[in-house]
Amino acid sequence: MSADRRDGFRSEIREAGDPPEATARVVDAAGTEDERVVEAALRPRRLAEFPGQPRVRDQLGLVLEAARRRGTPPDHVLLSGPPGLGKTTLAMIVAAELERPIRVTSGPAIQHAGDLAAVLSSLDEGEVLFLDEIHRMSRSAEEMLYLAMEDFRVDVVVGKGPGATAIPLELPPFTVVGATTRAGLLPAPLRDRFGFTGHLDFYETTDLVTILHRSAGLLGVDADEPGITEVAGRSRGTPRIANRLLRRVRDWAQVHGEGHVDHHAAREALALFDVDDAGLDRLDRAVLQALCRRFGGGPVGLSTLAVSVGEEADTVETVAEPYLVREGYMSRTPRGRAATARAWQHLGLTPPVDAPQQAALPLADDGPGRLEG
The missing domain is CATH 1.10.10 (Arc Repressor Mutant, subunit A)
Known part of the structure; x- marks a missing residue:
């Protein structure tokens, strides 16, 4: 296809399928963007500055260094884990280490194949495309992304009805960095197209001390x-x-x-600010209070538990539950969520004599029951 014709198709894609909310923004990963928000100012900008997550950091560093030496874009990267652990920061670092711009968008903004086609068709060679909450993309966009990630092309449909024609649009090599709090919800064909998958876990206290010392210096505290x-x-x-x-x-x-x-x-x-000695906040304690006081320690379904604390089920599952399970305050069972002996003790309550003893499902269990956040 000629360059003029390809540019024409790209223009059609932008006009037809690129609403403002789906337009990715270009970010200079090495710049400060005038420190518009405090969180952006506190982000490490290089992999050597990234504290904690030593396994993921070393693995990702190897992937990026090998790509630099070959002079080619690295494999696509998938980052998973609970919120707030640094997935977006690592995506910015990938672009900074490669010295390439990064284009940022999110799964909820990509609800039509045309939205994704508009973003992909405007990428430059070696550019990094960051898709946050990638598991929330629409199915049609996911299927288009399969082809783009593997063969670096998208099929543009021109016309309607029986006369419609699919014309392949070649894309320059680029790198997708996907972030998700629910890796188990990603379809297998999409997950398999990522050459590197890193799971971020909660940080040790010593790593957080290092982070806070750096943040205090940046904030002048x-x-x-x-x-x-x-x-x-x-x-x-x-x-x-x-x-x-x-x-x-x-x-x-x-x-x-x-x-x-x-x-x-x-x-x-x-x-x-209602943060107790164990680090539990209002939502954490509300969940434990509901489990112990209203449901006798459980087991109780996630939806019922969420209604009892006045939150969405996704909020309880992605915000409160990972830490409560990890620290042994709550267990996930085939019948629902259940309070552990530590939860009763933390609340200063005495568990009933007939309280069921439930075993927790493993956090690393793959499949529909996997806890990713």
Whole structure:
């Protein structure tokens, strides 16, 4: 196909299938974008600066270095894990390490094949396409993405009815970085097209201390080691939560203290914002309270549990449940969610004599019951 004709098809795609909400934005991964939001300012910009996740970091570093030496775009990358662990940050780092621009969009914004075709047709060679929440793409867009990832082309349908013709549009080599909190919901054909899959797990407290020291320096927060350690220990193993709590402790220290984040300021601020000594917040405790007080420890279905705490089922499953299961406060059973002895103890309650003892499903179990977030 000639260059003029190909450009013409790309123009048609943009006009027909590129609504504003589906348009990907181009981000300079190495720039600051004027630090529009605090979270963006706190993101590491290179793989060497990324703390924690040593296995994923080393594996991804190998993939990127090999691609650089070959002079070709790396294999497509899939990052999975609970929210707030650094999937978006790693996607930005991939582009920065490759010294290529990154185009950012999300699964919910790609609801038609035309939306995806408009994004793909405007990619340059070696560009990184970041698809957040990739498991929420429409089925028609997923099928188009299969071909684009494997053969670097999309089929453009011209005309309607019996006279419609599919014309292949060649794409320059590019790299897809997909992020998902629910890898089990990805169809197998899409999952298999990713050359590298990395699962991010919760961070150790020592890694969070390192992150918070760096964040305190960037934010200009005067903090000592006991104060940082106290915040890190209540951050549920999640950097996003740790950075958010650090900012709230800073606020408390500026208003009620002397502007210095120490152990006392951290404890008082976190108590004000309903974060207890174990790092459980209002939603976590509400889930445990419902399990123990309303349902006698369970088992109870996820939907019923979510209604009882006034939240969506997805919120309970992706926000509260991963940490509660990991820390042994709740178990997932074939019959539903159940409270463990540690949950009763944390709430200061005595479990009933006939409370069922349920075994938790393994977190790494693959298939429909897999817990990804």
